[in-house]
Amino acid sequence: MSLARNILKSFLAKSQPEGVGATVRRCISARNTIDPFLMCDLFEVSPPAGFPDHPHRGFETVTYMLEGTTAHEDFEGNKGLIGPGDVQWMTAGRGIIHSEMPVTKSKGIQLWVNLSSKDKKIAPSYQDLKSSQIPIATPDSGVEVKVIAGTSHGITSKIFTRTPTMLMDFKLSKGKSVVQDIPIDFQGFIFVLEGSGYFGGNSFKGNENHALYFENNGGDHINVEAKDEDVRFMLIAGKPLGEPIESYGPFVMNTKEEIAQTRHDFMNYTNGFEKARGWQSTIGYGVSNIDFTNFETKAKK
Template structure:
């Protein structure tokens, strides 16, 4: 059994997206452009409505999946195909944009904390033009188990017999929200070739041997291996553990479009401008 080690750490960058939503972009910057098959990770967290109330008005996507996970607050989505829904605390939306969709994501509150994450997951060339679909998953459908004081919420993948509700067969992702008390230790097994990272969003955690401390707001990229051990010292931690099967395909991205060639990007732009998307 080979223990995974931390090979890179990345601090999030404060920026704005949508109509002026303040976000912390952790993946998708010059520090870490992508980690196949993952393309972007944003954390949005503020109790100031001016930081989020303008939301994300209508915008297009093609060629990948977006994963929105809400910790606190409310976010309503709707699209140009008549789909709509509401995400509340603990809910997840796994949207497969496929051949294209135009949708909006708008906060439904004017005070209080809005806190959550959005992850982008690439689609293989064979699936980039598939029909778009949603997996709207309410919190009560997501299994949570506790072992030695460590709480694990299984959004995607399977661990200790608990299977997450997300269906994403190509990249077969693992998406865990973990809460570790002080002086805790937890080990995970996973396939050696999977890309994997940890994002600590509360407290700090330690990974690997030699030990690497991952502080709040830091993403840690892991090397190959089939097991990982996460520990805490005198401070508790909350973190996302995310892993998936790399696609190993060429990637050409332009804003909300992620394809395999420049010609496909040009076609996506033309389709959006002509109203086909």
Template structure:
């Protein structure tokens, strides 16, 4: 996408406008010039006082909006899919982005993964897990788990309590050089996620940096992941490196993105353009109207520009690599050795009941 996709906020300097005004012949023209000068001064002041806005001069335009309808998938599980659907199969390096609802008896029993990072961020309730290395626990409301599956993980995932558990699940592709790294878990409780607030904008920095706060998470693929809450009438300009893919998923309320005139409501995914390296766009702009607040997840990451083959729980670069992953899991080798003879607590409990 070219620089035309960006929204330029550059304007003539005040001194240039003053010089033009002094050359005007009539009082009416001079009055009009004074009005322009006042407006520009207000815009300049606004640029430096709104939360985060002073760091972004060319926000990206909105390339598309996607309404994310709720789909029930079996008893106790439903999702709203933003990425990983026919209209948006992927957004390199993002493979999927879902808002999910999870309640008993639903659950994902013992299953493998290879080749990507799996991020679970809880909005409400809890999420329990147990993997073949003995790593187990529950993340609760506001907590995040950033799992690098790498060469292989086998785990189970279950609702962390009674009633509906709600969260965001994000799959981020790994580059070819990182596909076979050792698995890693990084978890932060809600209290440990860095947060910042300015001018009606509150941000929890899950990954990356915003409003001077930086997350301790180390991601294999350079990424930004923010939980943004905005009061009515608030504005945000968040830096995003040129060349990175970026989108926002509205969780609650309504917000206006880029130069759009109309707000988008809850359960809508906004995909930003202007992500090419020579586009000149340096961030994302968002604001709320005077009548409504908003909460949205802003994610961005550096794309790999590599071929992708997705097949169930495996994401590799070629069909042969996917078949190799299946063979490795079937034969408990090359990263799946610990799966031999292992059963999760969740699967064992289910077997005992039946």
């Protein structure tokens, strides 16, 4: 028998400073994770602020641009632009150092997806999709689902998720409703980007900039209704890894010993961080004098 997910709780994601001059609304954090998700921010940033050279190990970062354009560059030689509606799914794996700096006033979602212990030391890689390459489901007039990861109403994303993940951008016009299937072993949340709606079997009202957490009640779908006004929201859900988490800033592993080894590797340019020695991005300390024409390079494997 089909059972709807309920909304267990919600909270307002308040604006706070992050990076160098950026602001974020954080709906998932190291103190409040939802396995397999480690962090989720709605970020807003304008030049010359941004997120200059910094490392990662042990997870994936997903950047979905809502407005504006951001430049990306890493120590492997990869660089490019992430424009409105584009997504970059970066697997940090055993280690990467990169820079993310806005070319224009920018707004977007960044999600950190944990990797299982068997995947934490894989080689870094990217899955980049332009907005036009991301499929859209339209189950009804006035209902649009941009399927970044997972499946919605028969439409499946091209993104490969090592950790099974759903990531979708919903737009509902006033008076419309939608039902989205969710595997019963997934857990996750909704972040309301614009407007308000009624979510779950308990018709919980969710307002703009609020995160709504699913109840793990064995439900296989969630229903949403835009009663009062148009609503836009992100649906984020994934299969829990059920593994221990030890983190230190941008490093996420399973044990304290692995974190100690990661810090050693980072400081000594070993085991995945060899290319960090002497590397500095061209964008990390300002983009005002950079010509972004043809600013895209893929590292040779």
